[in-house]
Amino acid sequence: MGQVNGDTPSTILDDFLDKCGGCAVVDGGFATELERYGADLNDPLWSAKCLISSPQLVRRVHLDYLDAGANIILTASYQATIQGFESKGMSREEAEHLLKRSVEIACEAREIYADKSRKSSWEFVESGQASRRPVLIAASIGSYGAYLADGSEYSGNYGEAITLQALKDFHRRRLQILANSGADLLALETIPNKLEAQAYAELLEEEAMMNAPAWFSFSSKDGVNVVSGDSISECASIADSCKQVVAVGINCTPPRFIHDLLVSIRKVTNKPIIIYPNSGETYDPEQKQWVNSSGVSDEDFVSYVGKWREAGASLFGGCCRTTPNTIRGICRVLSEDGSK
Numbered sequence: 001m002g003q004v005n006g007d008t009p010s011t012i013l014d015d016f017l018d019k020c021g022g023c024a025v026v027d028g029g030f031a032t033e034l035e036r037y038g039a040d041l042n043d044p045l046w047s048a049k050c051l052i053s054s055p056q057l058v059r060r061v062h063l064d065y066l067d068a069g070a071n072i073i074l075t076a077s078y079q080a081t082i083q084g085f086e087s088k089g090m091s092r093e094e095a096e097h098l099l100k101r102s103v104e105i106a107c108e109a110r111e112i113y114a115d116k117s118r119k120s121s122w123e124f125v126e127s128g129q130a131s132r133r134p135v136l137i138a139a140s141i142g143s144y145g146a147y148l149a150d151g152s153e154y155s156g157n158y159g160e161a162i163t164l165q166a167l168k169d170f171h172r173r174r175l176q177i178l179a180n181s182g183a184d185l186l187a188l189e190t191i192p193n194k195l196e197a198q199a200y201a202e203l204l205e206e207e208a209m210m211n212a213p214a215w216f217s218f219s220s221k222d223g224v225n226v227v228s229g230d231s232i233s234e235c236a237s238i239a240d241s242c243k244q245v246v247a248v249g250i251n252c253t254p255p256r257f258i259h260d261l262l263v264s265i266r267k268v269t270n271k272p273i274i275i276y277p278n279s280g281e282t283y284d285p286e287q288k289q290w291v292n293s294s295g296v297s298d299e300d301f302v303s304y305v306g307k308w309r310e311a312g313a314s315l316f317g318g319c320c321r322t323t324p325n326t327i328r329g330i331c332r333v334l335s336e337d338g339s340k
Contacts, residue, residue, distance in 0.1 A: 026316065029279075039053075068324035139179075193226060193228035215274055251274075263311055
């Protein structure tokens with residue numbers, strides 16, 4: 001795990017936020033950007049399919065978000081699971097290689113961006129040294145429901161057969177690989193229920209992953225609870241109690257619900273809060289597509305950012321259907337706020 005200066009998990013993100021001026025920007029929607037470049041993601045592997053078929057597009061999207069101002073880029077591993085790759089006929093070794101490859105591609109993009117920045121005259125300060133924006137790589141880990149590709153990540157209803165131990169067994173090897181892949185932290189995303197949060201927390205505290213920093217981000221469809229109906233406060237408390245968790249927050253949730261959820265999270269943790277909502281559109285799990293209605297424009301989306309910052313968030317980005325333009329807008333708002 002790429003830990004800055006050998007710091008403990010609890011100080012890594014704090015140090016990074018200090019370097020970023022108190023707030024940092026996360027990237028935006030990934031799959032829709034891959035599709036914009038021509039990728040066909042009609043597959044249970046979703047964006048992870050491009051790790052096999054078109055890694056150059058994955059690198060291109062990473063670079064688009066870095067160019068837009070992102071301080072944190074997430075790997076294309078959200079729906080990348082050993083079980084999912086094996087169902088495509090791959091060996092365990094091939095599946096594990098693709099997980100590692102997702103981080104390698106993000107690292108390549110970061111290096112390309114850094115090299116380009118060094119060569120850009122406007123990036124140089126009077127000392128002659130390049131003024132480089134700090135960039136972290138977060139290894140994206142989707143929920144068990146994301147692997148099922150049946151929409152259950154949006155309900156958290158896994159059935160009685162899925163126990164805490166079953167979830168730990170499902171996630172263990174993927175977390176082990178990504179925790180030792182060269183990423184700076186793990187992004188445990190779109191967590192739909194308390195049970196999966198508990199499984200992640202226990203895994204992070206075990207064996208080889210002892211020092212892997214991570215963030216937990218939950219999703220909601222009512223602004224009060226996570227999608228399963230479990231209390232957002234209870235879920236955030238699980239994250240707060242795990243020493244490897246360096247930030248807690250919300251993703252893949254309509255912007256209009258974020259403020260109340262943020263306030264609830266702040267009541268149970270002093271850890272940094274990360275917010276990266278979707279565009280506000282609705283996903284139809286049966287049709288496997290986003291319904292083009294009720295979304296907000298980039299301008300409307302970023303108009304929320306100042307309020308979220310006032311409510312205690314310090315990391316901001318976008319999830320499904322947001323774009324590099326969304327991220328540029330967030331950077332602009334944060335820059336304007338910081339100059340006041």
